[in-house]
Amino acid sequence: MAQLNLAVVGHVDSGKSTVSGKLLLLLGQVSNKEMHKNEKEAKSQGKGSFAYAWALDESTEERERGITMNVGVKYFDSKKYKVVLLDSPGHKDFVPNMISGAAQADAALLVVDGSHGAFEAGMKGGQTKEHSQIIKSFGVKQIIVAVNKMDVVGYSKDRFDEIKDTIGTFLTRSCRFEKSSVCCVPLSAMDNQNLMSAPSDDRFLSWYSGPCLFDAIDSFQPPKRESEKPLLMPICDVIKASKGQVSAYGKLQAGTLRNGLKVRVMPSGELGTIRSLERDGSQSCSTATAGDSVAVTLQGIDVHQVMAGGVLCDPDLPVAFARHLELRVQLPDGAQPMLIGSPLEFHIHHAKEGARVVKIAALLDRKTLQVAKRLPRCLLANQVAAVEVVLQRPVCAVEFSKCRALGNVSLRASGKTVALGTVTRIIDEAK
Ligand code: GTP
Ligand code: MG
Numbered sequence: 001m002a003q004l005n006l007a008v009v010g011h012v013d014s015g016k017s018t019v020s021g022k023l024l025l026l027l028g029q030v031s032n033k034e035m036h037k038n039e040k041e042a043k044s045q046g047k048g049s050f051a052y053a054w055a056l057d058e059s060t061e062e063r064e065r066g067i068t069m070n071v072g073v074k075y076f077d078s079k080k081y082k083v084v085l086l087d088s089p090g091h092k093d094f095v096p097n098m099i100s101g102a103a104q105a106d107a108a109l110l111v112v113d114g115s116h117g118a119f120e121a122g123m124k125g126g127q128t129k130e131h132s133q134i135i136k137s138f139g140v141k142q143i144i145v146a147v148n149k150m151d152v153v154g155y156s157k158d159r160f161d162e163i164k165d166t167i168g169t170f171l172t173r174s175c176r177f178e179k180s181s182v183c184c185v186p187l188s189a190m191d192n193q194n195l196m197s198a199p200s201d202d203r204f205l206s207w208y209s210g211p212c213l214f215d216a217i218d219s220f221q222p223p224k225r226e227s228e229k230p231l232l233m234p235i236c237d238v239i240k241a242s243k244g245q246v247s248a249y250g251k252l253q254a255g256t257l258r259n260g261l262k263v264r265v266m267p268s269g270e271l272g273t274i275r276s277l278e279r280d281g282s283q284s285c286s287t288a289t290a291g292d293s294v295a296v297t298l299q300g301i302d303v304h305q306v307m308a309g310g311v312l313c314d315p316d317l318p319v320a321f322a323r324h325l326e327l328r329v330q331l332p333d334g335a336q337p338m339l340i341g342s343p344l345e346f347h348i349h350h351a352k353e354g355a356r357v358v359k360i361a362a363l364l365d366r367k368t369l370q371v372a373k374r375l376p377r378c379l380l381a382n383q384v385a386a387v388e389v390v391l392q393r394p395v396c397a398v399e400f401s402k403c404r405a406l407g408n409v410s411l412r413a414s415g416k417t418v419a420l421g422t423v424t425r426i427i428d429e430a431k
Contacts, residue, residue, distance in 0.1 A: 002222045003280075003291050004081035005251065007105035007140070009098065009131040011122030012090035014113040015148040017053035017068050018189040020087045023214070026196045027076045030055045052189065056087045067091050071101035073293075075280050080218040082280065084293050090127050092415060098127075099134060099347050099410055100236060104251040104293065106223035107142040108135045109213075112167060114186070115152040119163055125334065129170065130417050133332045136175045137420035139404040142220050143171065144183050146213060150205065151188040157207045160186045174333055174382075185216050225290040231255030231263065232319065232403055233296070233312040234349035234396075245275060246303040248296045248312060250350070253405045255314065257296060258287040263312045265298070265305060266396050267321040272301035309351030311396045311406065319406065323394040324428040327409060328364070329421030330384045338379040338387075338418060345412040346391055348423070349405060354392040361386040379419075388427065399423050 008016045024030045035051070042051040047066055050057070056072035057063055072087035086101040102108075112119050112128055122128035135143070145167050153159045164184045171177045186205055187194040196214045199205040211219065237249040248265075257263075261274045278295040279285050288294045298306060311319050331338060338357060346355035363373040364384045371386075379385050389411075400407030400422035411419040 001077065001080070001082050003084060003293070004078075004217070004220060004223065005084045005086060005104050005106045005291075005293065006109055006217065007086045007088055007101050007107075007135065008109045008111060009088045009102065009135060010090055010111040011113065011127045011131075012067060012092070014090060014111040014118070014122060014128075015189050016090060016111045017056040017072065017087050018050075019109075019111055019146060019148060019187070019195070019213070020072070020074065020085055021052035021055035022189045022192065022195055024055055024074055024076060024085075025052065026192075029074060029076045069094050070097055078214065078217045081220075083217065084280070088131070090131075092127060095127070095130065095134075095412070095415070095417065096345075096347060096352065098131065100350055102131075102134050102138050102140070103234070103349050103405060103408070104236070105135065105138065105140050106291070107144075107220045108140050109144050109146055110135075110167075111146045111148050112163065114147045114149045114159060114163060116159075118149070123166065123170070128167075129174075129333060132171060132175050133420055134410060134417065136177060137330075137410065138408050141177065142181045143177060144185060144213070144216050145171075147184060147186045148189055150186045150193065151191045155186070155193075155204050160184075160208075183210070183216055183219060185210060185213050187213055223291060226254040226403075227256055227290040229254040229290070230314040230317045231257070231312060232398070232406060233257070233294070234406060235306065235308050235310045235312065236350045238306050238308055240303045241297065244303065245297050245299050246301070246306045248298065248306055249294070251293045251405070252288055252290050253403060254290050256287060256289045257294065262315055263298070264315045264318050265301060266311045266313055266318050267394070268305035268310070269318060270301050270305045271315060272298035272306070275299045309349070309395065311349070319396045319398050320426045320429050321394045322397050322426045322429050323391045324388065325391075325397060325423055326361070326386065326388050326425035326427055327421045328369075328384065328386055328424050329411065329419040331379055331381050331419050332417055333381060335381045335418050336416070339377075342413065344389070344418065346389060346395070347410045347412065348395055348397055348408070351395040353395050355389045355411070357387050358390045359388040361388065386424065397423050397426060399426065
């Protein structure tokens with residue numbers, strides 16, 4: 001069965017964790033015992049409505065604040081896929097964590113809150129738009145929009161149609177998703193309507209004839225895998241084990257891995273040997289191919305040389321480690337103007353670094369990407385441009401044309417996404 005990495009994204013409190021928790025419970029991936037325990041504890045803290053979300057929000061701070069902070073990773077099988085569910089935080093302070101999850105996604109589930117005012121808040125300056133643009137910039141082409149909390153609006157068809165039109169227009173016109181790759185599903189995670197099966201009776205969604213959420217997941221096309229290409233695995237997380245061994249976690253973006261294989265660990269450039277491999281969180285295996293989320297245990301390497309933000313590569317084809325890059329960027333809807341010299345946070349796969357735009361080489365036509373104006377003084381919302389950035393310290397980078405996942409970037413400042421883009425050229429490589 002093919003693996004599908006599904007990022008659950010959307011504005012804070014839209015119900016991402018509750019939808020995810022409920023699905024996992026219905027699929028038996030969360031036991032009734034654990035659910036009862038969560039219900040009891042959530043209630044005693046006056047947070048009863050968050051009981052399902054607690055299946056994903058496992059840390060004390062997440063539970064106390066009633067928000068997701070880190071990407072929660074869970075697994076379930078649909079009829080067609082081994083689904084890796086990446087439940088992202090919606091709160092604006094945790095967009096960098098959301099980006100880290102988005103970088104691994106093959107498809108997205110965008111959860112919007114259907115209640116009056118809440119959907120609108122997510123669209124106007126909220127994270128519904130920001131997350132959609134980030135997801136698209138990471139090369140995700142297929143998206144389901146779950147219009148959640150339909151219970152609050154009395155399962156109104158008019159409300160659903162209104163939201164479907166607004167979000168549909170935004171996703172196809174501003175984010176450039178294909179119309180045929182966007183699917184809207186009305187549901188209520190609270191009332192358990194339209195998650196795993198069609199609505200239970202005519203009081204709910206009697207006007208709706210499309211798939212329930214679970215079936216909609218199977219309408220995604222299988223993601224393309226780059227197993228034949230040289231090895232590339234960006235490291236998301238590292239756990240140092242005993243006896244000089246270290247485990248690197250991440251999604252294998254290109255190539256294959258097997259026990260005993262030698263890999264080059266960038267940026268240190270040192271070689272390590274694969275001691276063991278795990279897939280899907282804990283299943284040990286002897287090989288892994290592009291698209292798999294894996295834990296790779298290495299030996300024969302200084303454990304301090306393996307770090308998040310690094311990349312496992314083919315020994316003969318290490319990725320560039322660079323400070324000066326040429327990018328093609330687009331400023332999102334509502335973004336502040338971008339000027340030369342302003343300080344930015346640069347995000348690429350699982351690495352983050354301080355940066356400055358040193359040159360705005362050209363404004364490009366949005367459709368043809370031809371040069372429309374050379375050396376403009378600044379960039380405005382929705383414009384596309386070729387720019388150069390210099391980072392405080394080098395990062396591992398690959399041109400987008402060579403690898404989608406390692407050539408995608410986002411630029412942020414003061415807690416906001418100011419531009420999304422791709423690496424078009426590596427200008428100087430650090431030694
Ligand atoms: P962040 O991770 O912090 O961005 O939030 P989230 O999108 O994961 O939302 P979460 O699942 O934590 O739910 C937020 C609140 O919405 C909780 O109080 C839920 O009980 C409530 N909620 C979720 N789904 C529904 C629903 O279908 N109907 C109603 N009425 N409330 C819901
Ligand atoms: Mg959440």
